[in-house]
Amino acid sequence: MTTDSCKVLMIFPLFNASSFWNYKEACDLAGARYPAAPLGLITVAALLPKHWEVKLVNRNTELLTDEDFAWADMVMTGGMLPQRNDSLRTIEMCRTSNKPVVVGGPDVTSSPDLYSAANFQVLGEAEEIMIDFITAWRRGDTQGVFKAPMGKTDVTKSPLPRFDLLKLDQYLHVGIQFSRGCPFSCEFCDIIELYGRVPRTKTNAQVIAELDALYALGYRGHVDFVDDNLIGNKKALKKFLPDLKLWQNKKKFPFEFSTEASINLADDTDLLRSLAETNFFAVFIGIESPDTDTLVMTQKKQNTRRSLQESITKIHEAGIFVNAGFIVGFDSEKSSVAAGMVECIEDTSIPVCMVGLLYALPTTQLTRRLLAEGRLFSGGEQTQSGDQCTAGLNFETNRPRRDVLNDYRTVLA
Ligand code: SF4
Structure with missing residues (x-):
């Protein structure tokens, strides 16, 4: 790997079993595996350099394999409060596999201390600070915290989400x-x-x-x-x-x-x-x-x-x-x-x-x-x-x- 090529494994953590976000019966009726697609991660994916390779694994719809970890140079994960347990588990798996892990999303932003085992934290809205993380990564940094000012990010600079990373037939609906x-x-x-x-x-x-x-x-x-x-x-x-x-x-x-x-x-x-x-x-x-x-x-x-x-x-x-x-x-x-x-x-x-x-x-x-x-x-x-x-x-x-x-x-x- 050179510092200007990278294989990024994005892992969308499992929601807790009793979370209301699952509405499993509605999914069963419609033949879907999960209600909503991970819009946050595919937006972050669009902020990465175009030549970086990205693979998305949604733990609510598919299995995460050893091959996925072996393929990756870096893991990105994180989500909401009902995903906290699995986000922390994912960080642990990364540490065990010796893969650098970046966390972001609402729960990490609200409770960063709980996620201190991750190598990098991207706190707040990612649009204007991902470039700081990418610069640090290319420089060879192995840890860092990047924080966006709350509620100030210019959403007109938000990129077109990487909908192409989704298996669209797995969801009840897609978010924009x-x-x-x-x-x-x-x-x-x-x-x-x-x-x-x-x-x-x-x-x-x-x-x-x-x-x-x-x-x-x-x-x-x-x-x-x-x-x-x-x-x-x-x-x-x-x-x-x-x-x-x-x-x-x-x-x-x-x-x-x-x-x-x-x-x-x-x-x-x-x-x-x-x-x-x-x-x-x-x-x-x-x-x-x-x-x-x-x-x-x-x-x-x-x-x-x-x-x-x-x-x-x-x-x-x-x-x-x-x-x-x-x-x-x-x-x-x-x-x-x-x-x-x-x-x-x-x-x-x-x-x-x-x-x-x-x-x-x-x-x-x-x-x-x-x-x-x-x-x-x-x-x-x-x-x-x-x-x-x-x-x-x-x-x-x-x-x-x-x-x-x-x-x-x-x-x-
Ligand atoms: S502040 Fe706005 S988003 Fe939050 S609960 Fe009230 S109406 Fe809903």
């Missing part, structure tokens, strides 16, 4: 991204800590080029806009949607879209119409709680001063169905929370709900408050088998823990 960041301030949210409260958007041409690339690879069907909040910058979105509609028309609507958005989407009839016209069929909305006091306390004020039922109905009327997230375990919650949540789900006719237990994610306002109150448990033991939704409550709850868990069970039933 229009924006990063969210203007709101929910206390439990780490998005705003990692990606900022000023949403940054790609150019229309960038996103259309991504769709062109997917189309050229023969992909058809479900594309998920993985934005933190697609309507975070409504002005930019409204400028983008006419181009997207034009593209869909020209190609005879090869894609159907889903995304995440805040509930104030319901207040903008024109925007709803434009989304439906471009073939958005589903949106995930964080409702979190039917209890106004809880929404105020957790700083989710955009969900207050409105009828949740009317808001969801307006989105349904536009022809877009709503998946929603609910959380049990907030401090201000009352014993009536389970009944209120069930009633809210039934009244809003939401067909797919993700009900989770509150988890204080690293770096959030919630974690800082619980720490100051001496209520945060140390370590990440709660996430050994599940994730922040299925194995949450990593803190001393306000109500008796047994009551909170009973309410969680009632809503799930």
Whole structure:
């Protein structure tokens, strides 16, 4: 190997077995191996020198072999909190095989100390700092930490992700991204800590080029806009949607879209119409709680001063169905929370709900408050088998823990 050629093995770690991200039954129904493709890693792959060879192994869909390790000059890995166990395992395997390993992604960025066994850490958004890592690697460095300023990366410089590295038929949907960041301030949210409260958007041409690339690879069907909040910058979105509609028309609507958005989407009839016209069929909305006091306390004020039922109905009327997230375990919650949540789900006719237990994610306002109150448990033991939704409550709850868990069970039933 010379310093200017390199074989990079990208390993997408396994999600914990009980993570809600797996939705295995839906995959079985559709003949897919996993719901979502690893968009972060294929974006990083596009930042590497063109002549470097890249191989991607997704541990959720395929086996990682000794031959893969033997082939590689370097391993890149990392992901989200529910992938932490396997990310750490992967680092260990690299150390055993004597392969330099680079880690990045949201969990590494939030908790870098846990990943200190890796040779290199790329913290934050990779676009503007990968070049520093590449320079260090070419120089012969064997370790280093490269840190991007949080929430500041210019996403118009983000490269076209290497969709060609994916085995597209293994997934329920493929992700693309229009924006990063969210203007709101929910206390439990780490998005705003990692990606900022000023949403940054790609150019229309960038996103259309991504769709062109997917189309050229023969992909058809479900594309998920993985934005933190697609309507975070409504002005930019409204400028983008006419181009997207034009593209869909020209190609005879090869894609159907889903995304995440805040509930104030319901207040903008024109925007709803434009989304439906471009073939958005589903949106995930964080409702979190039917209890106004809880929404105020957790700083989710955009969900207050409105009828949740009317808001969801307006989105349904536009022809877009709503998946929603609910959380049990907030401090201000009352014993009536389970009944209120069930009633809210039934009244809003939401067909797919993700009900989770509150988890204080690293770096959030919630974690800082619980720490100051001496209520945060140390370590990440709660996430050994599940994730922040299925194995949450990593803190001393306000109500008796047994009551909170009973309410969680009632809503799930
Ligand atoms: S609306 Fe969603 S993304 Fe935005 S701050 Fe709240 S939880 Fe985070």
